[in-house]
Amino acid sequence: MATAFHNLSDYDPTTVPNASNMKFGIVVSEWNENITGGLLEGAIETLKKHGAKDENIITKLVPGSFELTFGASQFLKNTDVDAVIILGCVIKGETPHFDYVCAGVTQGITDLNRTSNKPVIYGLLTTNNMQQAIDRSGGKLGNKGDECAITAIKMINFFGV
């Protein structure tokens, strides 16, 4: 279902478990920080809304979305987080570079989910233009960061990781 028909921040809060005993790693890209900052704010606010403690939300920056896989991998190898959320925004330019960055991150995060026993949540915006990114990072179509926070909480609860 397209985001236009399902706001990214719409969910039934009664279906979301308490996150007070959960620990989260968030990797966020500096590229398009006007967008990724909004994604991060939404994710943290939503995690805390459902009980997550400040000290249990660890955030790390990476320069660009292509580095998100490495950041997530480091969380998985070196920390005791229960889930990792990656947040980035790739906006199409004049060359095929967009396709390669998006495909690389998607494959990298998919591989981590396949090989790790902790979920890595896919918070990558891949948009045609800046307005589409604005709309999905706290704008009229909601906030992808909110969606990722809820997904992380549910995955930890569903699989008891």
Ligand SMILES: Nc1c(NC[C@H](O)[C@H](O)[C@H](O)CO)[nH]c(=O)[nH]c1=O
């Ligand atoms: N054009 C965008 C990039 N490009 C940078 C890459 O992600 C990467 O950091 C670089 O290729 C060095 O490895 N990154 C974004 O996050 N968003 C873009 O729109």
Ligand SMILES: CC(=O)[C@@H](O)COP(=O)(O)O
């Ligand atoms: C996703 C990108 O790297 C892209 O924004 C770069 O822009 P361009 O393809 O015009 O070099």
